[in-house]
Amino acid sequence: MKYIRAYLLLKLFLAIVVPSFIVVIVMSPLYQRVSNSAQAQEQIVTHFENSNMITALGQYVIDAETGVRGFALTGREPFLEPYFAALVRLEQNTALLTQRFAGQSQLLSQLEELQRNFELWQRNFAEEEITLIRQGLPVTELLAPAKQQMDLVRQQVRLLSQTHNTLLQASRSAQIEQTQSAVLLASVGLVAALLIGLLLAFLIAYSISARVREINHVATKVKQGDLSQRLVIRGKDELSQLADTFNAMAETLERKVQVEQQARVALNLQVEQLVAAKTRESKLISEFSELLQACESITEASAVVKQTVLRLFSGSSGALYYSSDDSAECLISWGDLTAPAFCRHDDCWSMRRGKNHLFARSRHDLACAHTTPDSNAALCVPLLARGDVAGFLHLCVPLHLTPEQGISWLEQAEDVAVNIAEHIALALANLRLREHLKALSFRDPLTGLYNRRYLDDYVERELARAARSSQPLAFLMLDIDHFKQFNDRYGHQAGDEVLLQVSQLLQQQIRSSDLVCRQGGEEFVVVIPDLQSADAIAKADAIRQQIALYPFDIAGQQLGVTVSIGVAWFPAAGETLEEILKQADSALYLAKQQGRNCVRSFKDLAGLQILAS
Numbered sequence: 001m002k003y004i005r006a007y008l009l010l011k012l013f014l015a016i017v018v019p020s021f022i023v024v025i026v027m028s029p030l031y032q033r034v035s036n037s038a039q040a041q042e043q044i045v046t047h048f049e050n051s052n053m054i055t056a057l058g059q060y061v062i063d064a065e066t067g068v069r070g071f072a073l074t075g076r077e078p079f080l081e082p083y084f085a086a087l088v089r090l091e092q093n094t095a096l097l098t099q100r101f102a103g104q105s106q107l108l109s110q111l112e113e114l115q116r117n118f119e120l121w122q123r124n125f126a127e128e129e130i131t132l133i134r135q136g137l138p139v140t141e142l143l144a145p146a147k148q149q150m151d152l153v154r155q156q157v158r159l160l161s162q163t164h165n166t167l168l169q170a171s172r173s174a175q176i177e178q179t180q181s182a183v184l185l186a187s188v189g190l191v192a193a194l195l196i197g198l199l200l201a202f203l204i205a206y207s208i209s210a211r212v213r214e215i216n217h218v219a220t221k222v223k224q225g226d227l228s229q230r231l232v233i234r235g236k237d238e239l240s241q242l243a244d245t246f247n248a249m250a251e252t253l254e255r256k257v258q259v260e261q262q263a264r265v266a267l268n269l270q271v272e273q274l275v276a277a278k279t280r281e282s283k284l285i286s287e288f289s290e291l292l293q294a295c296e297s298i299t300e301a302s303a304v305v306k307q308t309v310l311r312l313f314s315g316s317s318g319a320l321y322y323s324s325d326d327s328a329e330c331l332i333s334w335g336d337l338t339a340p341a342f343c344r345h346d347d348c349w350s351m352r353r354g355k356n357h358l359f360a361r362s363r364h365d366l367a368c369a370h371t372t373p374d375s376n377a378a379l380c381v382p383l384l385a386r387g388d389v390a391g392f393l394h395l396c397v398p399l400h401l402t403p404e405q406g407i408s409w410l411e412q413a414e415d416v417a418v419n420i421a422e423h424i425a426l427a428l429a430n431l432r433l434r435e436h437l438k439a440l441s442f443r444d445p446l447t448g449l450y451n452r453r454y455l456d457d458y459v460e461r462e463l464a465r466a467a468r469s470s471q472p473l474a475f476l477m478l479d480i481d482h483f484k485q486f487n488d489r490y491g492h493q494a495g496d497e498v499l500l501q502v503s504q505l506l507q508q509q510i511r512s513s514d515l516v517c518r519q520g521g522e523e524f525v526v527v528i529p530d531l532q533s534a535d536a537i538a539k540a541d542a543i544r545q546q547i548a549l550y551p552f553d554i555a556g557q558q559l560g561v562t563v564s565i566g567v568a569w570f571p572a573a574g575e576t577l578e579e580i581l582k583q584a585d586s587a588l589y590l591a592k593q594q595g596r597n598c599v600r601s602f603k604d605l606a607g608l609q610i611l612a613s
């Protein structure tokens with residue numbers, strides 16, 4: 001039934017209508033026959049009436065002849081009454097039959113012939129006989145032709161009756177035949193309609209069943225996961241619409257599954273990337289922590305921090321600030337950020353509040369005072385060590401990001417930033433403590449000046465730098481004159497006070513890049529970078545003079561103190577600290593020998609140049 005591409009309803013409708021139509025068609029003749037049966041009955045009655053009237057017509061003919069014959073035999077007028085009555089009835093009967101035979105030409109012509117012959121009999125014989133009899137004349141000659149004429153009339157009456165009966169019989173036979181054929185047609189039609197109906201019903205049921213099985217088959221495959229399965233669309237019936245809807249549903253499902261699979265793949269990729277990034281982060285942070293622990297100084301630690309943030313926050317810029325007295329010093333900066341060297345504690349909200357501070361210009365967030373105008377979004381993470389805010393990590397988003405991307409980037413980076421800030425804070429606190437302890441070990445407890453140990457460390461670096469830059473490095477070895485006598489005279493405590501005040505005077509005389517240290521006892525060493533020989537001697541003499549002129553306030557007394565200074569310089573006096581100090585010490589010894597309160601250089605030892613006091 002593939003060729004019937006119509007709606008199921010229409011198919012069902014056809015399956016009912018077609019047989020019904022056939023039934024109607026085949027039943028219509030039968031109905032016609034049934035509906036015509038009354039008319040047929042009427043016709044039969046009419047036929048019987050006509051037959052009776054023909055019979056009556058024959059009787060009237062006989063009555064007319066009998067009346068004339070009786071009159072002829074008796075000559076009495078009453079015998080003519082049947083004759084005249086028959087004439088009237090015969091005329092009426094004939095007129096009535098003429099009407100009834102309308103359209104039946106054979107009967108009409110026979111009736112007319114009968115009527116004409118009867119009128120011939122009446123006119124030529126009956127009327128003549130009556131006239132002759134009334135005149136008393138013989139009618140013998142008329143009897144034989146009259147009888148002959150009457151026989152002809154009677155014969156025509158019989159002929160009319162026979163013709164009428166024949167026609168009646170033919171009509172009845174035709175009716176019977178029509179009825180039988182109608183019944184036969186109805187029976188065949190009913191059977192045919194029944195068969196056609198059954199056939200249509202079977203075909204429709206088979207078609208529906210086949211399509212449903214096909215839909216079920218494909219639906220099962222889709223259910224089992226083969227989402228590429230589709231139904232073939234045939235026609236436009238409800239099952240085709242269902243198939244079309246099923247295909248659309250399968251396509252939508254397949255598309256969604258594809259999208260879901262793609263999303264899952266993308267998600268897996270994202271997760272893998274995230275895990276890889278997190279693993280990399282963890283590894284970096286772990287390395288970072290190890291490196292920080294291995295750092296010997298804040299400078300080293302700062303370099304490690306810079307290297308790590310550049311790898312962790314690719315494309316970013318930022319800075320690391322660490323507390324120095326009442327401000328935070330910029331230890332390192334990276335990226336495009338122009339970070340100020342120092343920043344007051346109040347300049348950063350994270351330092352003020354001890355909490356992360358996220359700034360996004362697009363959100364009109366509160367900006368820290370240290371934030372540069374070109375920074376669109378930044379994060380400040382405080383460095384918390386033992387409950388104190390010791391600085392902050394300032395992280396700016398990569399410049400190529402949009403404001404929204406920047407905020408998202410910072411939010412993602414925040415956890416890592418906090419993590420490394422904790423490591424940084426702890427490491428810097430430890431390093432600062434270590435440096436403090438180290439500084440203590442490098443300091444002379446009485447004067448606060450660096451000691452000989454620090455001198456060794458410092459001079460080693462400075463000699464290397466001076467060698468690289470081919471610059472001189474001057475050494476002034478300074479010793480208080482007759483300090484033993486002073487101690488003896490004013491006491492050891494007064495001697496300590498002199499040592500303290502001399503150290504202060506020395507610190508006032510030098511620059512921050514210079515170094516003054518107490519080498520031991522009443523002996524000091526001053527190291528001055530980039531100072532030429534004559535300038536070094538002049539500088540030593542200026543120090544000597546200032547001390548000599550300085551009124552030392554010792555236990556309420558104004559006392560004078562002098563110093564002798566031996567000067568030597570790199571590279572002329574030697575390549576190492578020991579060599580140079582040995583030359584300076586020799587020059588100092590020369591100054592002591594030559595009267596004290598004077599300056600001598602190692603050059604004087606060779607007698608090349610003697611400076612007057």
Ligand SMILES: Nc1nc2c(ncn2[C@@H]2O[C@H](COP(=O)(O)OP(=O)(O)OP(=O)(O)O)[C@@H](O)[C@H]2O)c(=O)[nH]1
Binds near residue numbers: 481495496
């Ligand atoms: N008050 C005090 N005296 C010290 C300190 N260290 C060393 N001295 C004393 O400094 C004196 C050094 O004496 P000397 O080496 O003889 O030298 P001087 O007396 O200054 O003689 P010249 O150097 O030749 O002028 C010793 O008496 C030490 O006891 C110190 O920390 N405090």
